Amino acid sequence: MARIQAVALDLFEAQGFEQVSIEAIARAAEVGPATIYRNFGSKERLVLWDEYDPMLLEAIAAELAEHEVLAAVQRALVGSLAAIYRDERARILRRGRLIRATPALQVVAAADAVMLRLALEQVLLASRRAADPLAARVFAGAIVATIVAGVDRWLDGEGREPLARCFQRTIAHLRRLALA
Amino acid sequence: MARIQAVALDLFEAQGFEQVSIEAIARAAEVGPATIYRNFGSKERLVLWDEYDPMLLEAIAAELAEHEVLAAVQRALVGSLAAIYRDERARILRRGRLIRATPALQVVAAADAVMLRLALEQVLLASRRAADPLAARVFAGAIVATIVAGVDRWLDGEGREPLARCFQRTIAHLRRLALA
DNA sequence: CCAAGATGTGATAGTCACTATCATGTGAGA
DNA sequence: TCTCACATGATAGTGACTATCACATCTTGG
Numbered sequence: 123m124a125r126i127q128a129v130a131l132d133l134f135e136a137q138g139f140e141q142v143s144i145e146a147i148a149r150a151a152e153v154g155p156a157t158i159y160r161n162f163g164s165k166e167r168l169v170l171w172d173e174y175d176p177m178l179l180e181a182i183a184a185e186l187a188e189h190e191v192l193a194a195v196q197r198a199l200v201g202s203l204a205a206i207y208r209d210e211r212a213r214i215l216r217r218g219r220l221i222r223a224t225p226a227l228q229v230v231a232a233a234d235a236v237m238l239r240l241a242l243e244q245v246l247l248a249s250r251r252a253a254d255p256l257a258a259r260v261f262a263g264a265i266v267a268t269i270v271a272g273v274d275r276w277l278d279g280e281g282r283e284p285l286a287r288c289f290q291r292t293i294a295h296l297r298r299l300a301l302a
Numbered sequence: 303m304a305r306i307q308a309v310a311l312d313l314f315e316a317q318g319f320e321q322v323s324i325e326a327i328a329r330a331a332e333v334g335p336a337t338i339y340r341n342f343g344s345k346e347r348l349v350l351w352d353e354y355d356p357m358l359l360e361a362i363a364a365e366l367a368e369h370e371v372l373a374a375v376q377r378a379l380v381g382s383l384a385a386i387y388r389d390e391r392a393r394i395l396r397r398g399r400l401i402r403a404t405p406a407l408q409v410v411a412a413a414d415a416v417m418l419r420l421a422l423e424q425v426l427l428a429s430r431r432a433a434d435p436l437a438a439r440v441f442a443g444a445i446v447a448t449i450v451a452g453v454d455r456w457l458d459g460e461g462r463e464p465l466a467r468c469f470q471r472t473i474a475h476l477r478r479l480a481l482a
Numbered sequence: 483c484c485a486a487g488a489t490g491t492g493a494t495a496g497t498c499a500c501t502a503t504c505a506t507g508t509g510a511g512a
Numbered sequence: 513t514c515t516c517a518c519a520t521g522a523t524a525g526t527g528a529c530t531a532t533c534a535c536a537t538c539t540t541g542g
Contacts, residue, residue, distance in 0.1 A: 143498065154521040159500065190482050232412040239447070259451045260475040267419070267443025275436055295440040300480035302371040302431050302441065323527065334492040339529065 123161050126151045130168040131216060139169070139224040166230040169220055175238050177202050179245055186249035192293055194251075195265055199272075199289045207285050218277045239266045268292045303341050306331045310348040311396060319349070319404040346410040349400055355418050357382050359425055366429035372473055374431075375445055379452075379469045387465050398457045419446045448476045 129151040133142045144165055148155040162168050181202035185194035206214070221227040242262040243255075252258035272289040309331040313322045324345055328335040342348050361382035365374035386394070401407040422442040423435070432438035452469040 144500085145498085155500095156522075157520060160519080163500095165499070191479065192482065228416070229409060229413040232416045233409040236408070236412045256451070256455055256471060257475045257478070259454065260448055260472045261479050263447025263451050264444035264476055264479055267447045268440055271436070271439045271443050274439065291436060292440045295437045296444055297480050298437070299441050299444055300372065300477045302437075324529085325527085335529095336493075337491060340490080343529095345528070 126153065126158060126161065127168055127171065131220070134169065134220055134224075135216065139165075139220065139227060164230075166227055169217055169224075169227055170230050170234060174203070174206060175234075175241070177206075179238075179241050182242065183245045183249065186245070186251055191246070191251050191261060191265075192297060195269075196289060196293050199269065200286045203285060211281060215277070215281045218273070222277060235266050235270055239263055242266060264296060268296045271295075306333065306338060306341065307348055307351065311400070314349065314400055314404075315396065319345075319400065319407060344410075346407055349397055349404075349407055350410050350414060354383070354386060355414075355421070357386075359418075359421050362422065363425045363429065366425070366431055371426070371431050371441060371445075372477060375449075376469060376473050379449070380466045383465060391461060395457070395461045398453070402457060415446050415450055418449075419443055422446060444476060448472045451475075 126147070130142070130147045133147060133150060144155050144158055147168070148158055151158075158168070162171065178198060181198035182194055185197045185201075188194075189197060221231050239259075239262045242265060243258045246252040246258040246261050247255060252261050269289070269292075272285070272292040275288040275292065276283060276285050306327070310322070310327045313327060313330060324335050324338055327348070328338055331338075338348070342351065358378060361378035362374055365377045365381075368374075369377060401411050419439075419442045422445060423438045426432040426438040426441050427435060432441050449469070449472075452465070452472040455468040455472065456463060456465050
């Protein structure tokens with residue numbers, strides 16, 4: 123399955139996402155088209171597929187026990203993404219570039235952000251740091267937007283600025299929003 | 303064009319978004335399928351299509367001249383949406399229900415929110431209330447998330463709670479997050 | 483008033499993502 | 513070794529979307 127994804131990424135980067143058909147990927151990976159659909163569900167999922175969201179949510183939930191919301195988020199981002207950042211930096215950069223170059227992928231990425239927001243909503247509610255469901259929804263929405271902005275910033279700099287510092291910056295900005 | 307959209311909404315509500323083909327809509331509206339694609343571009347755009355975003359952006363830009371960011375947003379929401387709220391409440395409710403019942407529409411709605419965020423980013427930058435592009439991005443993301451949360455709240459109550467009060471609530475929550 | 487361009491429409495044919503279904507092959511457990 | 517469970521591959525289909533063409537309806541300039 124990882125092999126299929128790698129083959130697909132190579133083809134997408136070489137020819138563009140839209141120009142590569144599922145059948146071409148299947149041929150290149152020496153599997154049937156049906157297998158790709160069974161494993162990934164859609165063409166977009168061949169690119170947008172990682173296990174970072176659950177890890178991040180778990181880390182935030184843990185930090186929320188002892189820190190206020192934004193501090194917890196920042197600590198979770200820095201802590202849980204450090205390992206990823208070290209091991210998979212190149213792969214994430216590749217995927218990020220591909221997503222930003224492909225409208226169809228941006229759409230699904232936006233939908234993924236909504237899913238993350240819903241999950242974060244539950245975490246915030248469970249932690250009792252959000253007083254009620256509406257507060258949890260607003261908090262989660264603002265936080266996910268801030269995380270997305272941090273990743274965007276990181277991609278803007280082609281990954282040269284450390285991801286942790288990008289998040290630090292965006293969270294600091296969010297703090298200042300009320301005063302702007 | 304408005305007639306086609308009305309026909310499509312009726313069919314979608316009666317049979318479900320996925321169950322209605324473009325060809326069926328074309329037949330019901332007595333046009334060719336090609337005409338629908340020319341005017342709306344995609345099946346989803348038959349539902350997600352309004353001119354509220356430009357109006358809202360204009361209103362925010364105007365308010366930003368004299369008010370801090372969150373106050374400007376709140377004033378713009380209350381002011382510019384009052385007319386819409388009065389005249390098109392029922393239609394917006396219908397569309398909102400349809401979107402929330404249809405995954406494919408949620409995805410495109412999320413992409414629309416990203417477009418709104420990008421536009422708001424420019425407005426914030428131009429107003430000089432955001433010090434730099436990164437601040438504008440974070441502000442815009444958080445604000446759009448807060449607006450979405452307000453609309454969600456409104457839809458949760460089937461439109462019984464005034465939309466303006468929903469926005470008031472969510473913006474107040476956003477303020478508290480930043481100052482927490 | 484008319485020729486001529488511009489624009490919007492309908493129809494046809496085609497591509498491709500995605501689904502449903504079934505037969506085959508492979509590995510785990512009795 | 514037999515069998516059940518499960519993943520795979522292949523086939524046939526649906527429907528969204530594109531490209532292209534001919535035609536009808538305006539809109540201009542003469």
